[in-house]
Every structure is written in structure tokens, then in C-alpha cells.
Amino acid sequence: MEWRIRLALRQQQWHQAGQWISLLPESHRAKPRWRYWQARTWSLQSIKPEKTLQMLQQLASERHYYGFLAADIVQQDYDFNHSALISGQSGSDVSLSPEITRARQFYQMGYFVPARREWAAATRSFDQSQLIDATHLAHQWGWHQQAIHTTIKADSWNDLSIRFPLAYQADMIVSAESATINPEWLYAITRQESAFAKDAYSPAGATGLMQLLPGTAKQVAERMGVSYTNRDLFSADKNIALGSNYLKQLLDDFSGNRILATAAYNAGPHRVKSWLNRQAAALPHDIWIETLPFYETRNYVQNVLAFSVIYGHRLGIDSPLINTEESSIGQP
The missing domain is CATH 1.10.1240.20 (Lytic transglycosylase, superhelical linker domain)
Structure with missing residues (x-):
């Protein structure tokens, strides 16, 4: 059923998408994803304005990708719902x-x-x-x-200081400034990739905090003019430096669009370019992300965008979920 909804969204058949959403089991319709798209399809058809506003306002009070999307639509401040965990309640050490x-x-x-x-x-x-x-x-x-x-x-x-720690802060800030990328985006990618485990190693060979492939890291090091060995990927400062420069490379390749660069970091730049080449027309950012063909990349991009907002909040930076130039994706 969900693929039918996504196909209708991709084709911008709002009535059809809304009908398919209404046929989902109640437990699915209650999820943020489908509450958002139910409200969005109503809005795009100019129907049920009161229900649409009510649903979007409720979503906007929640801390996740769809909540932040909804907050932007109703022009409401993001709600971070931070609540510090209280320790020492267990009665044992x-x-x-x-x-x-x-x-x-x-x-x-x-x-x-x-x-x-x-x-x-x-x-x-x-x-x-x-x-x-x-x-x-x-x-x-x-x-x-x-x-x-x-x-x-x-x-x-809800304890943001624990769930979204400012780990390796000096290295992260210096590397972000050196690569001229936003530190909240660098933090979001690293949080999504490894949750700050510097020994992380995937079956595909992705290594360290930012889960870089050795071949990619070597190419980035050559462009930076620095020495490199595979062991460097287990060093936090070197991994962050290489990863931030690779993000800058992707950002430049995709004309400063973080959505495309984030998708490329996960799925590979050639695959993202092939998706764009198959597009007949530009799509709104939320539809483009929702209809990505890879489930993993779809969730990855949504998480990174939401995490960027949260890390902006943690760093005292006003960080919107979507920049103006990212609102439409694909051929103009």
C-alpha cells in the first residue's frame, strides 16, 4: 500500500494519494509520516482546512523530521521537548x-x-x-x-544532551570551518553514521566516526594534500577532517544542496545523479525525499535533516530544516 501512496505523491495525484492513505491500518495512519501526508494532501486539494491546520499544529509540537516540516508550514517555532534524565532513582549503584x-x-x-x-x-x-x-x-x-x-x-x-552529544567538539568545529560546511550538518552525519563510535566498522568496509570507505578517504586525502593510511580512519581527528572535506566535495558537486549531498553520502553520488537524470520535472523537497527508491537512503536523509536542526539548537545556531534553495529538487 505504501508504494501506491508514494507513486501517487510522485505523480502529484493528491486525491489518489489521500485515498490510499485512508486505507492504511489505523496504526499506520497514526504514524507521523502518514499524518503529515494526510494533512499535506488535504492542503494541496484545498479541502478540510480546519482538520489540516489541527493536524499540522499537532505534528509541529513533536521533535522529528515530519514535526519540523509541519512547523515550517504553519510558521511555528520548532519544539525540541528537551527533558533531562534524572539519575540515582534506582536505589542501587x-x-x-x-x-x-x-x-x-x-x-x-x-x-x-x-x-x-x-x-x-x-x-x-x-x-x-x-x-x-x-x-x-x-x-x-x-x-x-x-x-x-x-x-x-x-x-x-528526551534528554538531548545525551542523545545528541557535542562529542569531539573542537575537532568538529575546526573541521567544519576548514571545509566551510555547517557544523550542525557535520554533527548530524556523524551521529547518524556511527553514534560517535570511532571504532565503527561496517561489512562493506566503511570505517570510523564518519564511516568512510578507504578508497574514498584516500582520494579525499590526495585532494587535501595530506598523507593517509587506512589506520587513520580509526583516529577521530583525521576521520572528521577527511569526512568533512568529503561532505564539502559532495556539497559542491550538488550546487550547495544538503539534501542531495546527504543522499549521495549514503547512496553514492553517481546513484543520486542517475535519479535526478530520470526526473522529468522538479519536485518539492518533501516529495522528492519521500519517494526515494531506497528505504535506507530515505530514512537516512530524513534523520540527518532532523538531526541538523537539533544540533543547531544544541550549538546555539538557527538552523532551518530546509533552506530556500533546497525547496525544489530536480530539473527546473
């Missing part, structure tokens, strides 16, 4: 757990795999309050990946 102790020792020695194994063993039986205490521990150690994952396991989503 989770730091005394033998597994937590071993996890900390392994982590501090740089043995991340056994550290994660011990952490998983410890938190498997924790209740929510213990998970929150453990989240604070990982955050204090600078082990951001585990702090992020553990707060999700605790079903606690």
Missing part, C-alpha cells in the same frame, strides 16, 4: 556491577568490543531506572554510542 566495572576498564584501554560485550551483559537485566543510571555513567565516560543506545533501551528519548 550500578557502577559497582562487576560487568560495568569491566566494561569501563576495557573502554578506557581502548578494547571496545569486550567493553560492549560486558556492557550488554550488565544491562540485559536492568530495569528502567538502572538503565538511566547506566546511561549517565556511559555519558560521563564519553562513551556516547553506549549512552545513546542505553537511553533508547530505557525508552527515554
Whole structure:
């Protein structure tokens, strides 16, 4: 059913798209994605104005991609819904757990795999309050990946300082300035790629904080005129420097459009160019993103755009979800 909706959106058949949405199971229609598109199709048909406004205003009070899209439409400030986690409510000191102790020792020695194994063993039986205490521990150690994952396991989503940490801040700011890209975008890409795990390694060989492929990193290093070995990708400062310069390269390749550059970072620039070449006409940004052929890239772009807004907030930067020049994508 969802592919039918996306096809109708792509063809800008608003009535048809709205009909397909109405046939979704109620649990699906309640999701932010389809609430947004239900309101959007009503708006584009100039029908149900009161329901449309009500639905968009409700979405605009939520912190996610569709909430930020809705906030832009109704000209409402973004709502970040930050709420700090309160530790010390579990009645026990989770730091005394033998597994937590071993996890900390392994982590501090740089043995991340056994550290994660011990952490998983410890938190498997924790209740929510213990998970929150453990989240604070990982955050204090600078082990951001585990702090992020553990707060999700605790079903606690609103402490932005933990879920969106300003990790490696000096390197991130310097590299963003050097590459002349927005630091909030650099943070958003890194958060999406690895959750700040500098030892991250994918089956495809993508490595480090920004999940760079060695071949890509080598090409970027050559353009930068710096020395390079594959081991450099496990070094936070070098990975960030290479990744930020690659983002700048993609941004230039796509005429400063972060949406296209973000999609290219995930799916590859040649694939994004092929999608654009198959377009008969320009599309609104939200439709172009919603109808991307790869599920992974669609969610990736949506997450990065939303994370950019949140990191702008964390850095004290007014960062819109979509820039004016990004509002239409494809051939004019």
C-alpha cells in the first residue's frame, strides 16, 4: 500500500494519494509520516482546512523530521521537548556491577568490543531506572554510542544532551570551518553514521566516526594534500577532517544542496545523479525525499535533516530544516 501512496505523491495525484492513505491500518495512519501526508494532501486539494491546520499544529509540537516540516508550514517555532534524565532513582549503584566495572576498564584501554560485550551483559537485566543510571555513567565516560543506545533501551528519548552529544567538539568545529560546511550538518552525519563510535566498522568496509570507505578517504586525502593510511580512519581527528572535506566535495558537486549531498553520502553520488537524470520535472523537497527508491537512503536523509536542526539548537545556531534553495529538487 505504501508504494501506491508514494507513486501517487510522485505523480502529484493528491486525491489518489489521500485515498490510499485512508486505507492504511489505523496504526499506520497514526504514524507521523502518514499524518503529515494526510494533512499535506488535504492542503494541496484545498479541502478540510480546519482538520489540516489541527493536524499540522499537532505534528509541529513533536521533535522529528515530519514535526519540523509541519512547523515550517504553519510558521511555528520548532519544539525540541528537551527533558533531562534524572539519575540515582534506582536505589542501587550500578557502577559497582562487576560487568560495568569491566566494561569501563576495557573502554578506557581502548578494547571496545569486550567493553560492549560486558556492557550488554550488565544491562540485559536492568530495569528502567538502572538503565538511566547506566546511561549517565556511559555519558560521563564519553562513551556516547553506549549512552545513546542505553537511553533508547530505557525508552527515554528526551534528554538531548545525551542523545545528541557535542562529542569531539573542537575537532568538529575546526573541521567544519576548514571545509566551510555547517557544523550542525557535520554533527548530524556523524551521529547518524556511527553514534560517535570511532571504532565503527561496517561489512562493506566503511570505517570510523564518519564511516568512510578507504578508497574514498584516500582520494579525499590526495585532494587535501595530506598523507593517509587506512589506520587513520580509526583516529577521530583525521576521520572528521577527511569526512568533512568529503561532505564539502559532495556539497559542491550538488550546487550547495544538503539534501542531495546527504543522499549521495549514503547512496553514492553517481546513484543520486542517475535519479535526478530520470526526473522529468522538479519536485518539492518533501516529495522528492519521500519517494526515494531506497528505504535506507530515505530514512537516512530524513534523520540527518532532523538531526541538523537539533544540533543547531544544541550549538546555539538557527538552523532551518530546509533552506530556500533546497525547496525544489530536480530539473527546473
